[in-house]
Amino acid sequence: MAVIDLANPTRFLTLVDRVLPWLAGVTALVFAYGLYRVLGAPDDYQQGATVKIMFLHVPAAWLGMMGWGVMTVAALGTLVWRHPLADVAGKTAAPIGAAFTFICLVTGSLWGRPTWGTYWVWDARLTSVLVLFLLYLGMLALYWAAEDPNRSARAAAILALVGAVNIPIIKFSVEWWNTLHQPASIMRAGGAAIDASILIPLLIMALAFTLLFFTLHFAAMRNEILRRRVRSMRIMQARSA
Amino acid sequence: MNLGPHADFIIASYAVTALVVAGLIAWIATDYSAQKRLLADLEQRGVTRRSRRGGGDTP
Numbered sequence: 001m002a003v004i005d006l007a008n009p010t011r012f013l014t015l016v017d018r019v020l021p022w023l024a025g026v027t028a029l030v031f032a033y034g035l036y037r038v039l040g041a042p043d044d045y046q047q048g049a050t051v052k053i054m055f056l057h058v059p060a061a062w063l064g065m066m067g068w069g070v071m072t073v074a075a076l077g078t079l080v081w082r083h084p085l086a087d088v089a090g091k092t093a094a095p096i097g098a099a100f101t102f103i104c105l106v107t108g109s110l111w112g113r114p115t116w117g118t119y120w121v122w123d124a125r126l127t128s129v130l131v132l133f134l135l136y137l138g139m140l141a142l143y144w145a146a147e148d149p150n151r152s153a154r155a156a157a158i159l160a161l162v163g164a165v166n167i168p169i170i171k172f173s174v175e176w177w178n179t180l181h182q183p184a185s186i187m188r189a190g191g192a193a194i195d196a197s198i199l200i201p202l203l204i205m206a207l208a209f210t211l212l213f214f215t216l217h218f219a220a221m222r223n224e225i226l227r228r229r230v231r232s233m234r235i236m237q238a239r240s241a
Numbered sequence: 242m243n244l245g246p247h248a249d250f251i252i253a254s255y256a257v258t259a260l261v262v263a264g265l266i267a268w269i270a271t272d273y274s275a276q277k278r279l280l281a282d283l284e285q286r287g288v289t290r291r292s293r294r295g296g297g298d299t300p
Contacts, residue, residue, distance in 0.1 A: 039242065043245070048245045048246075048247070049243070049244045049245040049247065049248070049251060050245070050247045050250060050251060052244070052251050052254075053250065053251055053254045056254055056255065056258045057254070060258070095265070095268075096265065099261050099262075099264075099265050102261060103257065103258050103261050103262075106254070106257050107254040107257065107258065110250045110251075110253050110254045110257075111250065111254070113250060114246075114247040114250050212262065216265055216266070216269060219269045219270075219273065220269050220272075222273065223269060223272045223273050223276055226273075226276035226277065226280060227272075227276050229280060229290060230276060230279045230280055230283065232290065233280075233283045233288045233289075233290060234283070234288075236288060236290075237283065237286070237288045
């Protein structure tokens with residue numbers, strides 16, 4: 001099966017039915033191993049055990065941004081090739097990305113209170129992530145308000161492309177502005193600034209979260225394809241009545 | 242395992258994450274069952290997709 005064949009919804013459904021149980025199984029295994037490594041990871045010399053929140057917060061932040069990245073690529077597929085599967089991918093990435101961004105905001109707030117002494121500050125990193133969450137909510141409202149998916153697809157694709165501007169702002173906010181949030185400590189010039197005893201469990205958890213994202217995304221895409229089939233069958237039924 | 246003086250914050254973080262992820266999984270699983278049921282119901286009533294009749298594939 002060539003990659004281009006996957007653009008066919010029926011072939012995509014066949015592939016998802018085959019792959020999804022394996023993907024879910026691998027995700028569960030990687031999560032189990034990641035959590036085992038998290039339990040064995042040492043406390044931070046400054047933050048103590050609160051560093052354990054990082055194993056959730058950082059992967060959730062990455063996936064919140066990746067979710068919008070998926071929607072941006074899907075938006076190009078919708079606007080350039082007008083492929084319905086691209087809109088399906090974009091629409092179904094929105095609630096999942098929103099959920100991970102919500103986890104990022106809540107865990108960040110719970111980490112901030114014991115570390116910084118406050119749940120929230122309006123600094124550039126925190127505010128730009130909140131803007132990302134609000135963009136996700138706007139995207140969901142746009143999709144859920146439109147009964148015909150073809151009508152919402154184009155508007156949603158444009159919103160995805162406009163919102164993509166926020167992703168580099170989130171990434172570089174800690175360098176461009178003076179923020180309470182710490183600067184990048186993993187993806188930075190000169191390599192990661194975290195000891196391997198904490199970095200390796202973090203990367204395993206990031207892999208587990210990424211696998212979870214794609215497991216949920218493929219399952220949600222399958223649901224959306226079925227939903228559109230139900231809709232078109234109902235329209236045909238109404239026309240023939 | 243000793244989570245120190247800020248154990249509540251750590252436990253709350255893991256609890257919120259578990260709840261949100263469980264909610265996502267439950268929502269997607271419920272939606273799948275609902276869509277399969279609706280499709281089966283329509284097919285039982287004799288409604289078929291154009292692609293089934295024509296031999297092509299559409300979403």
